[in-house]
Amino acid sequence: MSNITYIGYYFTVKPLEPGVEILIAELGYTGFESFVETESGVTAYIQKEEWNEQILDSVEILKSKEFEITFTFENIEQTNWNEEWEKNFNPIVVDNRCAVRAPFHEKFDTEYDIVIEPKMSFGTGHHETTHMMIQHILNYDFKDKSVLDMGCGTGVLAILAEMRGAIRLEAIDIDNWCYLNSLENVERNNCKNITVLEGEAQLLEGKNFDVIIANINRNILLQDIKTYADCLNENGSLFLSGFYKDDIPFIAKECELFHLKESNRYERNNWVALEFTYN
Numbered sequence: 315m316s317n318i319t320y321i322g323y324y325f326t327v328k329p330l331e332p333g334v335e336i337l338i339a340e341l342g343y344t345g346f347e348s349f350v351e352t353e354s355g356v357t358a359y360i361q362k363e364e365w366n367e368q369i370l371d372s373v374e375i376l377k378s379k380e381f382e383i384t385f386t387f388e389n390i391e392q393t394n395w396n397e398e399w400e401k402n403f404n405p406i407v408v409d410n411r412c413a414v415r416a417p418f419h420e421k422f423d424t425e426y427d428i429v430i431e432p433k434m435s436f437g438t439g440h441h442e443t444t445h446m447m448i449q450h451i452l453n454y455d456f457k458d459k460s461v462l463d464m465g466c467g468t469g470v471l472a473i474l475a476e477m478r479g480a481i482r483l484e485a486i487d488i489d490n491w492c493y494l495n496s497l498e499n500v501e502r503n504n505c506k507n508i509t510v511l512e513g514e515a516q517l518l519e520g521k522n523f524d525v526i527i528a529n530i531n532r533n534i535l536l537q538d539i540k541t542y543a544d545c546l547n548e549n550g551s552l553f554l555s556g557f558y559k560d561d562i563p564f565i566a567k568e569c570e571l572f573h574l575k576e577s578n579r580y581e582r583n584n585w586v587a588l589e590f591t592y593n
């Protein structure tokens with residue numbers, strides 16, 4: 315039996331911005347599940363089971379004359395997967411206050427030092443949206459709050475929210491890899507208040523939270539904002555990310571239906587992370 319489980323694509327992209335972000339968004343739709351931005355572009359990974367020879371046919375940016383994109387790809391042996399990932403994962407520090415690093419990186423002398431082993435889950439903090447959600451969490455008072463981290467990926471945002479004082483947290487992801495990885499990371503960071511669940515919005519029925527964090531994507535958010543609003547306590551905050559600045563009117567309109575109004579915003583390379591509160 316073959317032990318090859320992933321295929322890695324090494325893309326070089328010119329110009330880098332907004333090329334890389336468009337490419338990642340499009341590859342995400344075709345089944346690629348992990349991305350590491352590099353100096354010249356991005357490395358993207360897909361499970362061999364999900365792959366077929368036409369996988370890139372629907373990726374429009376590859377046909378665009380505005381971008382020059384080249385790539386090579388190779389099978390990644392299970393045995394060298396860790397090495398591959400370690401080579402690509404650099405620690406990050408957000409606002410000089412929160413480090414997100416792997417166990418094999420040296421400890422940071424920051425207020426928060428989060429250790430995660432993301433493997434195939436999204437959430438190393440490299441991505442703009444994770445970075446901005448970390449900024450929101452750093453600037454919000456979580457003391458004694460109940461928190462939902464929807465689309466938790468590696469669990470990094472729930473982990474930081476607990477470190478900031480939250481006392482009851484649920485971290486939910488639809489993806490089995492992310493569920494298992496969040497469980498591992500919660501333990502690795504000695505978090506005691508986080509329950510990790512595998513699933514989606516249906517799991518939220520009858521629950522309530524002071525803070526809801528959802529870094530997913532425009533379509534899932536538009537579909538699930540109603541459910542989030544049903545679960546959000548009166549003085550609560552809803553933090554949303556995973557979409558572009560141009561998508562704000564759509565997201566804001568949906569939130570307005572439930573009396574939620576934008577109260578705070580971060581922007582990075584066209585991506586945004588918004589806070590909504592009841593008006």
Ligand SMILES: C[S@@+](CC[C@H](N)C(=O)[O-])C[C@H]1O[C@@H](n2cnc3c(N)ncnc32)[C@H](O)[C@@H]1O
Nearest residue numbers: 436437444465466467487488489492514529530
């Ligand atoms: C952009 S990643 C965010 C990961 C992490 N929270 C972070 O900020 O780095 C989005 C995550 O949402 C998950 N997801 C996608 N659709 C979902 C849904 N309907 N319900 C829950 N999670 C979902 C994906 O599996 C993925 O892990």
